[in-house]
Amino acid sequence: MEMNKGQRLYKLAKKLIPGGTQLLSKRPEMFLPELWPAYYKKAKGCEIWDLNDKKYTDMSYMGIGSCILGYTDEDVDQAVIKVIKEGTMSTLNAPEEVELAKLLIKLHPWAQMVRYARTGGEAMAIAVRIARAKSKKDLILFCGYHGWHDWYLSANLADDKALNGHLLHGLSPLGVPRSLKGSSFPFQYNDIESFLKLIHKYKNEIGVIVLESIRNVYPIKEFFETISNEAKKINAVVIVDEVSAGFRLNLGGAHLLFGLEPDIAVFAKGMSNGYPMAAIIGKKEVMKVAQDTFISSTYWTERIGPAAALTTIKKLIEKNVPKHIGDIGRKVQEGWRLLANKNNINIEISGIPPLGHFSFKYDNPLIIKTLFTQLMLEKKFLASTAFYASYAHKDQHVKKYLEATDETFNFISRAIKEKCPEKYLKGSICHSGFQRLT
Ligand SMILES: Cc1ncc(COP(=O)(O)O)c(C=O)c1O
Numbered sequence: 001m002e003m004n005k006g007q008r009l010y011k012l013a014k015k016l017i018p019g020g021t022q023l024l025s026k027r028p029e030m031f032l033p034e035l036w037p038a039y040y041k042k043a044k045g046c047e048i049w050d051l052n053d054k055k056y057t058d059m060s061y062m063g064i065g066s067c068i069l070g071y072t073d074e075d076v077d078q079a080v081i082k083v084i085k086e087g088t089m090s091t092l093n094a095p096e097e098v099e100l101a102k103l104l105i106k107l108h109p110w111a112q113m114v115r116y117a118r119t120g121g122e123a124m125a126i127a128v129r130i131a132r133a134k135s136k137k138d139l140i141l142f143c144g145y146h147g148w149h150d151w152y153l154s155a156n157l158a159d160d161k162a163l164n165g166h167l168l169h170g171l172s173p174l175g176v177p178r179s180l181k182g183s184s185f186p187f188q189y190n191d192i193e194s195f196l197k198l199i200h201k202y203k204n205e206i207g208v209i210v211l212e213s214i215r216n217v218y219p220i221k222e223f224f225e226t227i228s229n230e231a232k233k234i235n236a237v238v239i240v241d242e243v244s245a246g247f248r249l250n251l252g253g254a255h256l257l258f259g260l261e262p263d264i265a266v267f268a269k270g271m272s273n274g275y276p277m278a279a280i281i282g283k284k285e286v287m288k289v290a291q292d293t294f295i296s297s298t299y300w301t302e303r304i305g306p307a308a309a310l311t312t313i314k315k316l317i318e319k320n321v322p323k324h325i326g327d328i329g330r331k332v333q334e335g336w337r338l339l340a341n342k343n344n345i346n347i348e349i350s351g352i353p354p355l356g357h358f359s360f361k362y363d364n365p366l367i368i369k370t371l372f373t374q375l376m377l378e379k380k381f382l383a384s385t386a387f388y389a390s391y392a393h394k395d396q397h398v399k400k401y402l403e404a405t406d407e408t409f410n411f412i413s414r415a416i417k418e419k420c421p422e423k424y425l426k427g428s429i430c431h432s433g434f435q436r437l438t
Helices: 005-014 074-086 094-108 120-136 192-205 221-234 286-292 304-318 321-342 365-378 393-416
Strands: 042-044 046-051 053-056 113-117 139-143 184-186 208-210 236-240 264-267 278-282 347-352 354-358 385-388
Touching: 005 074, 005 304, 053 393, 094 113, 094 278, 113 120, 113 286, 120 208, 120 236, 120 264, 120 278, 120 286, 192 208, 192 221, 208 221, 221 236, 221 354, 278 286, 304 321, 321 347, 321 354, 321 385, 321 393, 354 365, 365 393
Parallel strands: 139 184, 139 208, 208 236, 236 264
Antiparallel strands: 042 046, 046 053, 113 278, 264 278, 347 354, 354 385
């Protein structure tokens, strides 16, 4: 059997880099321990070449949601190459920052000012800092996943399972100052009661309310209305996190679709096709407080991010990419449904069309998930129980993927009937959520 060069490198990586990778969701253990190709040589459209030069079609996370147009998009890359040639850093500022601010404000008429960062988590930390500075109150209520920063992980100091319902399980707050205990509290999406309970308990101490515009289910109208109304009553700043959802359902933040008018909205992975960029946009009276607190970093001034974002957003508009990824995502979700029925497999599908998921409804879901990934990899697909659609995914990719899924579900169905699906695994079972690598 051919040696997996990626796995050999990953073994070394785990000795040199604690946790192996910089992002939990890119750990090979999250997909197929010991067998996942782990590293790439080249990526184009929705295809990836591993270190052994094997080519796969990515029907999984597309750079964990960062490549909405597809890998190495020609237009975005040309814009980036242009600024690389002209200089991506200098003592003076990048004019693209201003053009991008104008474009973001045009798409979000409720906002008047913009700041930039380069990653989703840090942009959220900036938004929270501005919101606390504006409200002059420390306490945060939040819903959803918002990154690795102290303000967020501190919720797990009071209750180590507080964050479990918010995308990633088992996030450890070790190293987060214990003095932050009791400074942020989670509520559940669409659960008005859980939100109001916290409002009644902490009322005027609450300075910030943070939520994702959408993750797995569409919002109930009253949920957003209640948040807006209560925030006004207690003078709390509302931050909507569009890091994952932004630009996927529509041209801009998904909150625009649902009639939620926040004070701040935060964008990152949907806006710049794989080049680091993040934006914090907001109402003038809130954003101008960013001048009264120190928020400043050298590399937030580099030029690649704004150049990539401008070209990406213009292309999203020109090609109506949200419609394309919605159509492709719906076809994949419909395929999962039909093929699961056909092969007698019990799955539950969730997520918005461009960011779809399914889970195997069995006592041993991780074994079956691992087997699915293993069998799909053998058919040259990077696949897991999620599909993030990109503009590079076309009908022919979906067709081939669903043919492979049909065969794989059929195999799994027989393995389940035999009552011992694990005997087909060639490595160990995939991880779920955060855990230490041994
Ligand atoms: C909604 C949301 N907020 C924040 C983040 C953190 O972004 P980043 O990984 O760029 O720090 C993510 C990442 O997945 C996200 O989905």
